[in-house]
Amino acid sequence: MEQTNEVIECLQKRRTYRQFQDRSIEREKLDLIVNAGLVAPNAGGRQGPVFIVCQDKTVNTLLGEARRQASSIPTGRHVSKEQPSVIDNPNIKNSFYGAPVVVTIAAPKNFIFSQSDAAMAAQNMIIAATSLEIASCFIGRAETTFNTGIGVVIWNDWNIAENLKPFCHILLGYPAGIPPKPKQIKENRVFFVNQDQ
Numbered sequence: 511m512e513q514t515n516e517v518i519e520c521l522q523k524r525r526t527y528r529q530f531q532d533r534s535i536e537r538e539k540l541d542l543i544v545n546a547g548l549v550a551p552n553a554g555g556r557q558g559p560v561f562i563v564c565q566d567k568t569v570n571t572l573l574g575e576a577r578r579q580a581s582s583i584p585t586g587r588h589v590s591k592e593q594p595s596v597i598d599n600p601n602i603k604n605s606f607y608g609a610p611v612v613v614t615i616a617a618p619k620n621f622i623f624s625q626s627d628a629a630m631a632a633q634n635m636i637i638a639a640t641s642l643e644i645a646s647c648f649i650g651r652a653e654t655t656f657n658t659g660i661g662v663v664i665w666n667d668w669n670i671a672e673n674l675k676p677f678c679h680i681l682l683g684y685p686a687g688i689p690p691k692p693k694q695i696k697e698n699r700v701f702f703v704n705q706d707q
């Protein structure tokens with residue numbers, strides 16, 4: 511019998527959502543998700559990442575639209591039929607897809623592991639969200655968002671410490687639309703080497 515548990519099941523069922531209900535997440539759940547980010551592994555135990563939680567619809571829309579305009583969207587690729595991305599549907603004008611909660615993870619500018627630290631925290635939060643039936647989407651390269659005109663204004667308004675820079679966003683909300691089908695996993699991606707048996 512295949513051994514499993516709740517965490518393994520959560521990892522298996524997690525999928526990216528890009529359609530969200532028009533309501534926010536209860537503070538209690540949001541705290542659990544952000545706390546999962548706080549306890550993530552981090553290089554040297556420095557706890558560099560900080561979490562900027564924005565539930566302001568206007569601000570999230572302005573940032574998402576600015577991000578969309580600043581992005582060069584590759585064509586000829588397919589990302590998701592059920593939960594289309596900006597690559598699948600060029601008519602989507604908001605790279606944050608109207609998510610009610612956008613968490614930006616920032617970390618020290620001059621630390622070589624900041625990107626990894628941010629990704630570790632993001633994944634912890636995404637799995638915590640999944641366990642609470644909260645939908646999520648990871649958006650990388652957050653500096654693209656804040657290098658836009660409105661992005662600079664909003665970043666300055668947030669008054670984030672000078673030594674920090676944004677690395678990624680996590681979109682969160684209650685799921686809407688069609689749940690993604692279980693995905694096909696590409697073969698030949700695992701190599702057990704130097705094994706006796």
Ligand SMILES: Cc1cc2nc3c(=O)[nH]c(=O)nc-3n(C[C@H](O)[C@H](O)[C@H](O)COP(=O)(O)O)c2cc1C
Pocket residue numbers: 524525526527528589595596647648649650690693
């Ligand atoms: C580094 C990284 C960057 C991503 N950037 C985006 C993005 O800009 N927009 C988006 O809609 N999804 C983004 N995603 C989500 C991926 O599209 C998604 O994880 C992928 O299609 C696999 O689907 P799944 O998460 O449902 O397994 C990103 C994921 C990663 C890991």
